[in-house]
Amino acid sequence: MWRKAAVMAVLALAVGYLYHTDPDLPQCVLRFVTQSIPQVLLSTQLEANVPSLEEAISRAWDSLITAPTRQWGRIAVGVNACIDVVVSGVGLLQALAVDPGTSRDHDVLHSKEDVKETFIHYMERGAAAERFFSDKEGFQRIARAAAEYPGAQLYVGGNAALIGQKLASNPHLVVLLCGPVGPKLHELLDEQIVVPPESLQETDEYHLILEYKAGEQWGLSQAPQANRFIFSHDVSNGGMSTLETFVASLEEFQPGLVVLSGLHMMEGMGRTLWEERLREAVAAISDVRNEVPIHLELASMTDRDYMSSIMKEQVMPIVNSIGLNEQELLFLSQAGGGPHSSLAAWDGIPDVGRVTDILLWVLEQHGRADPESEADLTRIHFHTLAYHILATVDGHWVNQQSAVAAGARVASSQACGLQAVDVSKVALKAPQSFYSSFSEPRESLVLNPSSPVTVWRRGNVSFYLTPVLVCKQPLRTVGLGDAISAEGLIYSEIAPQ
Template sequence: MWRQAFAAMLLAVSIGYFYHSNPAFPEVAVRYLTKTLQSLSSCLQGSSSTATIEQTISSAWDTLITAPATQWTRVAVGVNTCVDVVVTGVGLLQALAIDPGTGLDHEVLHSKEDLKETFIHYMEKGAATERFYSDKESFQRIARAASEYPGAQHFVGGNAALIGQKLATNPHVTVLLCGPVGPKLQELLADQIIVPAESLQGTDEYHLILEYKAGDKWGSSQAPNANRFIFSHDMSNGEMSTLETFVGSMEEFQPQLVVLSGLHMMEGQGRELWEERLKEAVVTISDIPNEVPIHLELASMTDKDYMNSIMREQVLPIVNSIGLNEQELLFISQAGLGPHSQLPSWSGVPDVGQVSDILLWILKQHGRTDLESEADLTRIHFHTLAYHILATVDGFWANQVSAVSAGARVAGCQACGTQKIDVNRVVLKAPLEFHTSRDEPGQTMTLNPSEPVVVWHRENVSFYFTPVLVCKNPLRTVGLGDAISAEGLLYSEMAEQ
């Protein structure tokens, strides 16, 4: 607005100067300049009622988002489920009499000291992560303290249960949920979710969610933005013990879509267990009929050998779609020595060109980007705080402009706890201009708020980019990725081959 005001002032001075210093200055020019000044003045007066960029994007999404021609009505979801205990991270650690210190990442937590150092490491980055806590008795003591901490809340937890719960909000969708379901979780699940009897167990698996807000401090550490730190001692989910039950339930349920999650939980069980179990998982997943698409939801992992096994043992090629965030995307590239794998971590908002390079590499390495490939992977839903990208192999998926928009819209709604985007509570953090590649000559794209989905093509892969309207003061960050993936799937459809 200040630029408009400066231009109006400069124009007014110019009119006065030319008119008084040169009486011969054409009157028609004076009238033209005066009219221009009046128009600028009107714009300035009306600027207070002009839509903000957030309002423009939100309204554009509402127009863009349309239901697919063919919608899923029966979705099977498994296999990691639990009860989330959500507490204030710094407050709980202080209640456990843990002193602040310096951050250090641990792949597996063996003690409260490991917990403290890893929590600080990720809080200072403002990054989400998930860890396995190896000491059962120590974890149970921490879990009791968390449940009794003032303000502690209990929610449906685990990627599968969260995705199932989100899908069940659509009245046209029936959800089969398979995973370790105890009494508390069963009480929290939506009524329209079907749980096989074989999945029910006498006790719940608990996951502790340590949340922090932007600006939260502990000692010399401060969080740059809101996020959460998750840890658990979860053996049922860690061994994917209900996977066979899950696949066995499909013959009777006859799903149109399968959503699989929980592979990351096996990482903390030790190499000997996950090597054998991963092979069994591939055989079991392969029993799902070929005509039923499979979406795999990934989560935080730290063992490069394990990540390589997921790729090497043909997990990625036997699923049709995957969902992941910026940490998981970069870790896949680091494990497989892909594009930009030399980056230790993202610095601020992940560069769109670098993200695009890695997405294309994954689809070319593990997907069906050529006619000779026998892989099934044709879709990746990438989400980070500031923006989302859907990358799909041409000819396999439809309605992806709606899908990526719906995923971004639900992120702003769920974080703020609102049914619709509240433009006063969100802010745009996505880049307004970006490159589509950093590895090769790419395009420079500009975001138009009135048309907030930017589309580009690389080889036979289409990329759909849209910003996120980030909640300024999020009420809850847990499960955002699961809600995003679920919403994106609801608006997606497989193209007929």
């Protein structure tokens, strides 16, 4: 902007000089130049005062986000916890002496070749995924190489522990975390987190996080956006071994909200184990007091029978809220024969209309969209890279505009490694116009940067959409979904029934 002003100043001096040296200069030339100067300067001044779309959205979030009237005092979180070893995916695979090659998705990993092929499969799509590594000794060899890799970093890991850490950053909250907590993890946890003695164990569980950057290339494969691939050989979390301890500790802790995660970890343990353990999990969850809402955080799964069992075995109907991303939402629809289940995968940014169709189907089939239903599910927090949607059954939740905006704001800041949004480091990638459904009847909707939560209704379900200001050079993508769900829950409030 200053360059334009400098040019105009020089031009004005030049006109004065010309007029002084040659008073007979054609009047039309003088008139054109002298009239242009104030117009350009005015345009420059207006441009300087008009915020970018990113700045307008960030400012509007700060004005919009307000704390709920009744805030949570105590939140209990369980049951998966571990240490995350974060490394460059391409760098680690090169260190393991594997060459780039074919892309292939493996439901369960048995070798470093399986790791390579599955990593490439998701890297090419810029998508997150999580897998179980079946060979204990093989995993330990890879884990040692990862821990020794230059620049490897150790963090709190596991959905429950990550959600607990985010919640504990709120000074008004007391957080109970139950999961397999080893000595290193215990050292890394926030001091405000209470860990039951029964959850402590002698060794830590390790998960390997293979990150890649937007545009990163390996062989013929290139990542369209930054993301990560996770794998582990985690038997404690895989069997949800601390679930009963978690439920038993709730009576003494008396939480206002329960957050549950880790169901996805059982998938790699084999059908015989997960069928039995899932029934036991349902029985344990059913023991939680009815007046305490339960949020279930889902994660990457590949076994349709297992996902179908999570729905059919009544896990979903007995929780009040769920959090999930675009892959988990589509897989849920595929496992249950829901809308758009014929899609193999999303093509780029998920279509808002299709997402809304699936969210509505979940609340109608497994939730309380029908007032006569006995299901408890009334809230879904959906997040993808470019935008978030909160879908709630009317009359059950309040302050959801603040909740969805707070989740998006923390995604924008945390991905950049900052405490607040820096508008120079983020970009708007959300569609600025979209439809409320993929098929008729549908409503045409437009994103308003000065009021960045778009609200619409379908039946008795309300949808709240806000864009995400996507970090141009993300520092860390692991745990973003958990931070989004945690922040959304902090700003949410159950409506009195």
